[in-house]
Amino acid sequence: MRSLFFYSKIYFRYLSQYLKSRLEYRADVLIQIVSALSAQIGTLIFVLTIFNHIPDINGWSYGEILFIYGFSQTSMALFSMFFSNLINLGRLYILDGNLDRVLLRPLPPLLQIIIERLDIGSFSTLALGFGALSYAAVKLNLSFSYHLLFFFVVLIFSAVLILGGVVLILVSLTFWVKDPTGAIAWPLMTIRDFAKYPITIYSAPLQVFLSWILPLAFTSFYPATLFLERTDYIFHVRMTPLIALLTWGIGLFIWKRGLQRYESAGS
Amino acid sequence: MALIEVETLTKTFKISKRREGLSGALMNLVKREYQFVQAVDNISFHVEQGETLGYIGPNGAGKSTTIKILTGILTPTEGRVEVNGLVPHKQRRQHVKNIGVVFGQRSQLWWDIAVIEAFTLLRDIYEVSKNDFQKQLKKFDEVLEIGPLLHIPVRKLSLGQRVRCDIAASLLHNPPVVFLDEPTIGLDVAVKSNIREFIKEMNASLGTTIILTTHDLSDIEYLCQRTLIIDQGKIIFDGDLEKAKNELARKRKIQIDLYEHIDIDVIREKLNIAQLEFTKRNDYSLTISFDKNEISAINIIQTILDHFHPRDMKIEEPTIEAVVKEIYSEDI
Ligand SMILES: Nc1ncnc2c1ncn2[C@@H]1O[C@H](COP(=O)(O)OP(=O)(O)OP(=O)(O)O)[C@@H](O)[C@H]1O
Ligand SMILES: [Mg+2]
Numbered sequence: 001m002r003s004l005f006f007y008s009k010i011y012f013r014y015l016s017q018y019l020k021s022r023l024e025y026r027a028d029v030l031i032q033i034v035s036a037l038s039a040q041i042g043t044l045i046f047v048l049t050i051f052n053h054i055p056d057i058n059g060w061s062y063g064e065i066l067f068i069y070g071f072s073q074t075s076m077a078l079f080s081m082f083f084s085n086l087i088n089l090g091r092l093y094i095l096d097g098n099l100d101r102v103l104l105r106p107l108p109p110l111l112q113i114i115i116e117r118l119d120i121g122s123f124s125t126l127a128l129g130f131g132a133l134s135y136a137a138v139k140l141n142l143s144f145s146y147h148l149l150f151f152f153v154v155l156i157f158s159a160v161l162i163l164g165g166v167v168l169i170l171v172s173l174t175f176w177v178k179d180p181t182g183a184i185a186w187p188l189m190t191i192r193d194f195a196k197y198p199i200t201i202y203s204a205p206l207q208v209f210l211s212w213i214l215p216l217a218f219t220s221f222y223p224a225t226l227f228l229e230r231t232d233y234i235f236h237v238r239m240t241p242l243i244a245l246l247t248w249g250i251g252l253f254i255w256k257r258g259l260q261r262y263e264s265a266g267s
Numbered sequence: 268m269a270l271i272e273v274e275t276l277t278k279t280f281k282i283s284k285r286r287e288g289l290s291g292a293l294m295n296l297v298k299r300e301y302q303f304v305q306a307v308d309n310i311s312f313h314v315e316q317g318e319t320l321g322y323i324g325p326n327g328a329g330k331s332t333t334i335k336i337l338t339g340i341l342t343p344t345e346g347r348v349e350v351n352g353l354v355p356h357k358q359r360r361q362h363v364k365n366i367g368v369v370f371g372q373r374s375q376l377w378w379d380i381a382v383i384e385a386f387t388l389l390r391d392i393y394e395v396s397k398n399d400f401q402k403q404l405k406k407f408d409e410v411l412e413i414g415p416l417l418h419i420p421v422r423k424l425s426l427g428q429r430v431r432c433d434i435a436a437s438l439l440h441n442p443p444v445v446f447l448d449e450p451t452i453g454l455d456v457a458v459k460s461n462i463r464e465f466i467k468e469m470n471a472s473l474g475t476t477i478i479l480t481t482h483d484l485s486d487i488e489y490l491c492q493r494t495l496i497i498d499q500g501k502i503i504f505d506g507d508l509e510k511a512k513n514e515l516a517r518k519r520k521i522q523i524d525l526y527e528h529i530d531i532d533v534i535r536e537k538l539n540i541a542q543l544e545f546t547k548r549n550d551y552s553l554t555i556s557f558d559k560n561e562i563s564a565i566n567i568i569q570t571i572l573d574h575f576h577p578r579d580m581k582i583e584e585p586t587i588e589a590v591v592k593e594i595y596s597e598d599i
Pocket of ligand 2: 330332448
């Protein structure tokens with residue numbers, strides 16, 4: 001077992017290489033950040049105006065909705081920051097045979113893929129998401145004890161892991177379903193928008209789907225309720241870290257099984 | 268126990284058959300038909316420590332597939348593989364620390380970063396000391412002339428430049444076992460001979476075990492005491508090609524230029540041996556083909572000297588290409 005020190009060193013070495021190679025294209029980086037930022041501001045304005053006119057939806061106040069939204073954006077941004085390359089796993093690595101190169105290095109393959117690229121645009125999502133979260137917390141007069149702060153870190157961490165785990169499960173299926181369009185990960189990309197709002201506004205089947213099939217509600221709504229001092233969902237809050245472990249467990253299992261079916265590419 | 272052991276190894280690929288045209292593509296959505304390709308078909312061989320093994324065969328014979336199994340990239344469909352006591356696809360991370368791999372067709376380097384950055388990243392991954400790293404770089408620069416390439420991003424290198432960097436990268440950590448899949452692809456004559464020299468030297472001084480696939484048979488002639496020939500997934504030859512050259516390519520040719528006008532019938536009459544084959548090249552030159560196990564070249568030459576006035580004579584040795592061609596055709 002190699003030391004944590006070794007892996008952190010390698011992580012930062014990859015990271016600095018990546019940033020160096022990206023900074024060669026300054027304009028490109030700038031465009032990426034600006035476009036991500038404007039998209040974020042767009043949705044934020046949408047949320048602010050819509051919910052400003054409706055004092056409460058389904059029993060959720062404007063501040064609460066903003067908090068859930070901010071929580072969702074924060075976990076999504078952290079997911080993009082650390083795991084965005086997982087989405088390329090299917091086409092770029094499994095089907096195009098780039099996994100060869102990864103498998104020939106004495107490092108865990110998933111680790112290499114995760115750290116080979118990161119999504120620079122997600123920094124702006126993170127800033128806005130965290131901004132919305134903090135603004136809502138102040139507006140709602142939420143008290144954050146050290147206790148709650150600790151839970152916050154654990155729950156955000158779990159939410160990020162759930163997103164990563166779900167993506168890992170979906171893209172690992174590429175080993176079986178040879179899908180060159182990357183459409184396997186597509187449902188996640190669309191459905192994840194549902195997770196930005198309180199799930200009680202959706203129909204019952206959709207709620208079940210978002211909780212127990214594609215557990216996106218555990219990346220925003222359920223964990224956020226802990227800080228909104230709502231006690232109805234305490235079971236779900238407790239489940240959040242477990243779901244994170246479960247999705248990664250299943251994801252890693254499918255990935256490992258798939259790896260044995262890896263066929264490389266013809267050349 | 269041999270360093271590399273391959274027993275009854277088989278790798279089957281399942282390929283979905285594609286129908287032609289748009290309607291065919293739609294049909295494919297509804298019903299897929301599959302085809303199985305035995306890329307590697309029940310092969311066995313051992314490689315001892317310190318051997319340089321040539322691995323050749325026509326396109327699509329299964330060479331790269333074998334290498335991918337030996338390096339742990341692919342899981343075999345059937346059979347047993349062991350390298351240095353490790354099963355590559357099962358103990359992959361342990362295994363790849365001890366090997367160096369070059370795929371001439373496809374770079375192992377990161378596309379976007381400069382060559383030297385890629386090398387230092389590899390240095391950290393393989394935990395090579397700074398001292399050793401500098402020594403290696405110096406050595407590689409002498410042989411592969413990579414000095415001027417170090418600060419160029421990999422994607423901007425020419426094929427030959429990239430292959431040189433790939434070779435250097437694969438050997439940075441001084442691996443005891445090296446797999447080279449078409450390492451001389453795209454290299455110019457000078458660099459190619461440098462690399463051959465270097466591989467030979469590495470094998471001699473460090474005892475590195477090498478498996479080499481190539482379409483350039485002179486690589487094999489220069490480097491490999493033993494060669495495997497694979498065709499359609501099956502091994503059809505395992506041994507010394509130089510010896511095979513002597514045993515298999517029995518057909519020799521003598522080219523004779525005469526001062527006088529050539530009349531084949533006259534020559535045939537004097538050289539009254541049934542198995543000879545005469546081909547007139549022009550009015551003053553002809554080629555005589557014969558089986559060297561049945562007739563000695565001296566007999567033919569003596570007869571010619573006795574009856575004609577030769578200006579020049581040349582005995583053609585069989586080339587290694589001819590030998591390989593003969594092995595392929597025997598297989599069919
Ligand atoms: N990933 C793959 N999926 C399906 N079929 C494959 C795959 N890789 C190789 N094959 C098939 O397996 C056979 C052997 O291929 P391989 O790449 O091992 O040949 P090779 O001996 O290396 O040929 P070359 O000299 O052209 O490099 C070929 O028929 C090829 O089409
Ligand atoms: Mg090949």
